[in-house]
Amino acid sequence: MTELLTRDSRRGRLTLTAVTLGSGIAILDGSVVNVALRTIGTELDASLEQLQWVINGYMLALASLVLVGGALGDRLGRRRVYLWGMGWFLVASVLCAVAQTPGQLIATRVLQGIGAALLTPGGLAIIQSVFAREDRAAAIGTWAGLSGISAAIGPFVGGWLVDNGGWRWIFGINVPLCLAVIALTLWTTPETRDTEATGRRFDVLGGGLTVLSLGALTYALTASASMSRSLLVAVSVLALAAAVGFVVVESRSRTPLVQLGLFRDRVFSAANGMTLVVYGALGVVIFILVLQLQVSAGWSALSAGLTGLPTTIALMFLSSRAAQLSERIGPRIPMALGPVICAAGVLLLLPAGRGATWWTVLPGLVVFSLGLALLVSPLTATVLAAAPDRYAGVASGVNNAVARAGSLLAVAALPALVGLSGDDYLDPTAMTSGFRAAMVICAGLLTVGGVVSWFGLARTSGRVREDAL
Missing domain, CATH: 1.10.287 (Helix Hairpins)
Known part of the structure; x- marks a missing residue:
């Protein structure tokens, strides 16, 4: 039996740092590439569809294999699989950095996504299984906040690297970060697994x-x-x-990969339904906003990347408070109100076109960021709290798969739906028209997410009974 850790202990703090930083690196690479797309497209002579696959290749591997990663962690050891994922991610990042054609970059991004699928569910599953119950909500809040910061700060980091060193450095910077996470995990993080799953057929x-x-x-x-x-x-x-x-x-x-009995709980199902539509909208907003600001407004990669700063600040200072609020009053209000506030922020971004300045986009970014900070940590805590501890990896994997699938499918579908294809991402007029249509659709998806949360979380059921699985 693994001795449970506390957040205020030295080993607890270092373990939380290891899993948060590692998960953050994987999430960062889901967003950092967006700001470099125009440069990558120009240097590698890529079409819009190929640029979509630079994003979608990573997200496809992550979304489709994250369930496998969660289940492997439950069976073989969450720490072990987390380390496998970090090592795989490191090697794939090097291969991305040296890619010479769009096809090579897409292929190595798929490899990178496989590594992310192994490590991403492990971070949350480790928190759920090694921390004392009274510390889990706060630890998850810290993880969710810093992971959200990783997604938000990605465009800023990518913009700075593109402007100062070239797009290849957005992958090269992963090498020292991955090495640090591997060393810290080996030193501090205890091993846990689902003992009942060990030895069963996968x-x-x-x-x-x-x-x-x-x-x-x-x-x-x-x-x-x-x-x-x-x-x-x-x-x-x-x-x-x-x-x-x-x-x-x-x-x-x-011995299923996913315990379908988890979905018998209304809270678990509603939270994942909200995740699908909300993260689909978020993926499109991040993908298309930085392109629009560079193509139509003439912003540099760094300036466009700085649009993630309000979200970074909001998540840094408000995520833990949102987790505490959710624990006190229940997740229904934060998870219903957060997406609606995000939708209002997205609509405020509609004027971002030719001649747009920071004063044009800042109000929308601030409102969007406040809504995101309100929903992220309550969502994560609600999904994990609804599942028995021994299914922590599966529950985390399911929610991660749903989030990545939502983003993947939305980024794949929306450009064509709003009339963007080929080299349209280089045409300010076509880009602005497609951008505004996409923003309206995203606002609608976010509102749907709020409605799903309001009705789906009207009852909070606690935890799925083990005998129901």
Whole structure:
């Protein structure tokens, strides 16, 4: 039995630092690339679809394999799999930094996403399994806040690196960070696992169907404009069949990749439903805003990257308070109000076009950031609190998979939906038209997320019973 850690102990603080920094690196690379897309497209002569795949290749691997990463951690040891993921991520980052063509960069981004899928659920699962129960909400709040900061600060870091060293450094900077996390984890973090899962057959079929379903759907959404109707229908049917097959396999398996019984809890299901639409909108906002400011407003990569600063500040100072508020009054109000505030901020960003200044975008960024700070940590704590401790890796994996899938599918679908393709990202007029349509859609998705939370969290059920799984 692993001795539980406290947040105020030296080992507890160092363990929290290790898992937060490692998860932050993976999340950072989901957003840091956005601000470099225009430079990458110019230097590697890439189309908009190829630039989408630079983002989506990473997100596809992360979304489709994060469930596998969570389940492997529960079975083989959360610390061990977390370290495997960090090592894999380090090597893949080096390969990204030396890529010479769009195809090479997309392939190495997929490899990077595999490493992220191994380490991302491990961070939360380690917190849930090694910290004393009374310290978990605050520890998760710290993790969620700093992870949110990683996503928000990504465009700023990427902008500075692009302007001062070139886009390859956005991957090269991962090397010393990964080495530091590996050393700190080996030194401080205790090992935990689900002892009942050890030695059981691993659900390879379930994992394969997840990859097939998300991969086919992402390809259909991204390349729909260039493929024939018959091929589009065939790929879409394949994605649907794989998704249905996954549900059937998981419901019949004695050792499923995902315990479908977790979704019998209304809170767990509602929180993940809200995650899907909200993170889909967030992914598009981050993807398209920095492009719009560079292409249509003429901002530098660094200036566009600085738009993440208000979100960084809000998450840094408000995430722990939001977690405490949620613990005191319940998650319903923060998780319903937060997305609606984000939607208002997105609508305030509509004027960001030709001639836009900081005063044009700052009000929207501030409102958006306040809403994000209100929802992030309560969402994470609610999902984990709804699952038994021994399923911490699975619960974390499910929520991470839903978040990444939402972002992946939205980034794949929305550009074509709003009329952006090919080299349109270099045309200010086309870019502005597509940007504004995308912002309106994102505001709608965020509002839907708030509605889902309000009705879905009307009852807080606590934790799924073990005998229900």
